Amino acid sequence: MANDRRELGWRSTTILAVRRDGTTAVGGDGQVSLDKIAMKHGARKVRRIHKDQVVCGFAGATADAFALMEKFEGRLQEHGGQLQRAAVELAKLWRTDRMLRRLEAMMLVADRETILLLSGTGDVIEPDDPVIAIGSGGAFAQSAALALYRNTELGAEDIVRESMRIAAETCVYTNDRLTMETIGPNSK
Numbered sequence: 253m254a255n256d257r258r259e260l261g262w263r264s265t266t267i268l269a270v271r272r273d274g275t276t277a278v279g280g281d282g283q284v285s286l287d288k289i290a291m292k293h294g295a296r297k298v299r300r301i302h303k304d305q306v307v308c309g310f311a312g313a314t315a316d317a318f319a320l321m322e323k324f325e326g327r328l329q330e331h332g333g334q335l336q337r338a339a340v341e342l343a344k345l346w347r348t349d350r351m352l353r354r355l356e357a358m359m360l361v362a363d364r365e366t367i368l369l370l371s372g373t374g375d376v377i378e379p380d381d382p383v384i385a386i387g388s389g390g391a392f393a394q395s396a397a398l399a400l401y402r403n404t405e406l407g408a409e410d411i412v413r414e415s416m417r418i419a420a421e422t423c424v425y426t427n428d429r430l431t432m433e434t435i436g437p438n439s440k
Contacts, residue, residue, distance in 0.1 A: 265297055266389030266419050266426040267309035269360045269367045270397055270408040271382035275436030276362045277408040278307040279416050281389065282429030284314075290427070298431045302328040305363060306335060307433040311387035312357030320346065320357055324370075335363050339376045347374040358386045364435050383411075389423030409434055 264284040270277050280297035283290055297317075298309040302325055310317035323345065327338035339361060346355070359370040369377040369384055377384070383401050385394035396415035400406055406414070412432055420428040 264295075264425055265311040265387035266385065266393050266416065266423065267297060267311055267360050267387050268385040268390070268393040268397055268412050268415055268419075269307075269309065269362050269383070270401065270411045270415075271362070271365075271367055272401065272406075272408040272411070273436075274364065275408045275434055276307065276364055276367065276382075277412040277432055277434045278309045278360060278362055279412040279430050279432040280309050280387075281416060281420060281426045282431065283425060283427035285425050293427055294429050296431050298433050300433050301325045302333055305333060305435065307362050307435055309360040309386070310357055311359075311390075313355070316355035317357040317359070320355060320359060320370075324359065324361065333363075335361060335366050335368065336376075336378075339368050339370055343370055343374050343376045346370075346372050360384060360386055362435065387426075389419040389426035392422045392426070393419035408436070 267280045278298050282294040284292040284295045301308050308321050324342045327341045331337045355372060361368050367382055367384055383397045393415045396418040397411050400411045416430050419426045
């Protein structure tokens with residue numbers, strides 16, 4: 253039996269982050285798939301952390317993602333909520349720690365001003381446009397979101413909602429059960 257999740261055919265997750273007019277929205281679908289079977293439809297892959305001031309979305313192995321989210325929140329605590337510094341410190345740890353190096357996950361983290369992609373290869377990427385996505389349906393959602401961002405006046409939440417709907421229609425590993433968190437002047 254295969255020990256590698258990729259050999260088993262694990263596919264799931266579309267996470268999208270958009271920032272516009274002082275509001276950052278991060279949305280994720282609910283599908284978890286194993287090979288050709290949708291195993292779960294309502295997974296929650298987007299969460300608020302650090303006193304509800306940061307939103308984190310994750311793709312990949314769930315246990316790995318939760319371990320990374322806990323480590324990231326610890327780095328946020330250590331660095332007074334400075335998103336970029338905490339992200340760089342986590343990326344360094346993720347890349348150099350023997351156990352963390354084996355974790356199979358990616359994260360999008362965001363606050364009111366910044367959206368970052370974090371990976372186990374040491375990447376900390378801030379997109380040119382305030383739109384980025386990860387996961388199996390990430391390219392579908394990001395393409396739709398960029399088109400809406402550049403050609404409409406829709407707000408961040410509406411862009412995420414519509415782009416995730418489009419991704420769910422085009423990617424078999426993405427469903428329409430959206431979880432969204434927002435940070436901005438009118439968010440809770």
